[in-house]
């Protein structure tokens with residue numbers, strides 16, 4: 001929704017600012033939703049370092065509009 005800390009994340013491919021989109025995640029068989037920065041153009045989801053550096057390397061991201 002609003003700006004989050006003023007830190008803009010830009011899609012490396014499209015050079016567009018990512019927008020927070022409620023995204024369904026699956027982690028170790030558990031489904032949950034989180035708002036992750038998503039490119040409005042190509043749908044690329046940016047996984048924050050906190051998630052990527054944790055034990056979430058098996059994270060599967062499923063876009064809601066699938």
Ligand SMILES: [Zn+2]
Nearest residue numbers: 011014039042
């Ligand atoms: Zn993109």
